[in-house]
Amino acid sequence: MRYSGLRLLTQAFAGNTGWKPAWRDTAPKSSYDVVIVGGGGHGLATAYYLAREHGITNVAVLERGRIGLGNTGRNTTIIRSNYLLPENHNFYEWSLKLWEGLEQDLNYNAMVSQRGVLNLFHSDAARHAAARRGNAMRLDGIDAELLDRAQVAEFCPLIDLDNARFPVMGGLLQRRGGTARHDAVAWGFARAADRRGVDIIQECEVQGIETEGGRVTALRTSRGRIRAGRVGLAVAGSTSLLAGMAGFEVPIESHVLQAFVSEAVKPLVHAVITFGAGHFYISQSDKGGLVFGGGLDGWNSYAQRGNLPAVEHVFAAGVAMMPALSRLRALRSWGGMMDMTPDGSPIIGLTPIQGLTMTGGWCYGGFKATPGSGWCHAWTIAKGEPHPLNAAFTLDRFRQGRLLDERGAGPFAWAQ
Amino acid sequence: MIQIACPYCGPRDEAEFAYRGDATVHRPAEEAGFHDYVYARANPRGWHLEWWHHTGGCRAVLKVLRHTATHEVRAVGLPADRPEPPSA
Numbered sequence: 001m002r003y004s005g006l007r008l009l010t011q012a013f014a015g016n017t018g019w020k021p022a023w024r025d026t027a028p029k030s031s032y033d034v035v036i037v038g039g040g041g042h043g044l045a046t047a048y049y050l051a052r053e054h055g056i057t058n059v060a061v062l063e064r065g066r067i068g069l070g071n072t073g074r075n076t077t078i079i080r081s082n083y084l085l086p087e088n089h090n091f092y093e094w095s096l097k098l099w100e101g102l103e104q105d106l107n108y109n110a111m112v113s114q115r116g117v118l119n120l121f122h123s124d125a126a127r128h129a130a131a132r133r134g135n136a137m138r139l140d141g142i143d144a145e146l147l148d149r150a151q152v153a154e155f156c157p158l159i160d161l162d163n164a165r166f167p168v169m170g171g172l173l174q175r176r177g178g179t180a181r182h183d184a185v186a187w188g189f190a191r192a193a194d195r196r197g198v199d200i201i202q203e204c205e206v207q208g209i210e211t212e213g214g215r216v217t218a219l220r221t222s223r224g225r226i227r228a229g230r231v232g233l234a235v236a237g238s239t240s241l242l243a244g245m246a247g248f249e250v251p252i253e254s255h256v257l258q259a260f261v262s263e264a265v266k267p268l269v270h271a272v273i274t275f276g277a278g279h280f281y282i283s284q285s286d287k288g289g290l291v292f293g294g295g296l297d298g299w300n301s302y303a304q305r306g307n308l309p310a311v312e313h314v315f316a317a318g319v320a321m322m323p324a325l326s327r328l329r330a331l332r333s334w335g336g337m338m339d340m341t342p343d344g345s346p347i348i349g350l351t352p353i354q355g356l357t358m359t360g361g362w363c364y365g366g367f368k369a370t371p372g373s374g375w376c377h378a379w380t381i382a383k384g385e386p387h388p389l390n391a392a393f394t395l396d397r398f399r400q401g402r403l404l405d406e407r408g409a410g411p412f413a414w415a416q
Numbered sequence: 417m418i419q420i421a422c423p424y425c426g427p428r429d430e431a432e433f434a435y436r437g438d439a440t441v442h443r444p445a446e447e448a449g450f451h452d453y454v455y456a457r458a459n460p461r462g463w464h465l466e467w468w469h470h471t472g473g474c475r476a477v478l479k480v481l482r483h484t485a486t487h488e489v490r491a492v493g494l495p496a497d498r499p500e501p502p503s504a
Binding site for chain 2: 240241252298300301307309398399
């Protein structure tokens with residue numbers, strides 16, 4: 001069923017009785033050409049682009065729970081491509097371009113809103129770093145603007161420019177950045193993949209990966225054994241566990257990142273604003289709640305819940321940046337699991353097992369990458385080799401010394 | 417809240433400590449082992465032996481056995497100690 005204004009109108013007059021489920025809840029067949037493990041945004045996007053770009057439709061997506069209830073529903077929904085390193089910003093820019101046409105492409109309202117992403121800075125050194133990053137982006141045709149204090153004040157009057165310890169000196173603005181609705185992204189990709197013949201199999205947990213002569217042959221799941229010509233892992237947060245089933249090790253640690261929503265208020269924060277002196281970022285959802293978060297709790301965790309010291313840090317940084325926030329009450333908080341890599345950049349590509357590819361290691365930047373990750377992962381599965389856009393995001397770059405350490409934080413996963 | 421019983425200072429809040437990662441990796445004698453030493457991590461969902469530096473206290477580096485799904489701290493020792501993960 002195609003969604004349109006006319007459909008909305010006719011359904012309204014028909015008592016909304018004609019809507020059909022957005023995707024089929026299928027039972028697994030015994031064999032597929034390609035099986036994608038993980039029904040989050042990245043896995044569903046991989047399946048969708050496999051079908052659309054490469055004509056491969058004998059595909060299953062296996063999801064342990066239900067679509068949209070994993071880490072996909074646990075992020076802060078920011079999209080942007082404001083990275084320093086060319087390998088990073090060219091990849092994320094391609095993803096941002098896919099976001100820009102995504103809703104027409106999927107025939108689904110993902111509420112993509114290019115409201116701008118502003119990174120504040122508070123010192124000369126940070127201004128230099130921001131200017132350098134902005135220039136690196138502009139050299140590759142990506143939009144970036146360096147704002148001074150007055151322009152920041154005009155852009156968002158709520159920001160405390162004269163914080164005693166961290167006065168704001170300006171900010172780096174990417175106007176094409178913004179937000180999208182995370183649930184709708186998962187649902188939209190699920191529906192669009194399903195319409196192209198992909199089987200979406202929910203409540204199907206992968207318990208083992210069978211290989212023969214170094215090549216993947218089948219998956220053992222809670223709903224039976226499924227033979228697969230090729231397998232793609234899209235299970236960020238749990239990549240180590242799945243890689244372990246296939247018999248290889250990944251340079252990844254699982255960490256918890258918390259996020260928060262305030263009570264709903266009238267329009268207050270019209271863009272995505274990030275604090276430069278502490279780890280804090282904030283935007284406002286269309287329902288009115290302020291969506292915000294900060295850094296990792298900082299120790300290995302698979303629990304999808306965090307602890308109070310990180311909560312305290314996030315709120316302190318938020319109030320330092322926007323004192324008005326102290327008048328609001330937090331409504332909800334939650335934790336999501338992150339695949340943290342030692343250089344802060346993702347891994348998309350081949351693995352030591354033939355026929356087995358992965359997209360993972362997303363640290364806490366996976367949401368904005370959803371279409372780009374799926375697109376590059378689908379290419380890698382279809383062609384058996386990475387696309388130039390993901391050629392640098394290899395698993396063996398750590399062995400070769402070709403790290404993509406955007407932050408220069410050293411090989412400490414929890415410091416990225 | 418994670419509470420770590422420092423052998424010198426007693427039970428203290430996690431905010432007093434700096435996390436220093438996996439305590440099961442060892443610096444190799446040969447160059448060949450350095451990739452695994454620096455980057456490869458078992459990343460278990462379960463008992464995890466890890467370093468915590470008591471930066472806000474006695475500054476001792478402690479070896480802590482903690483569960484990565486429940487966050488329960490089972491043992492806290494000094495670097496020479498060898499806490500064993502519970503079998504069950």
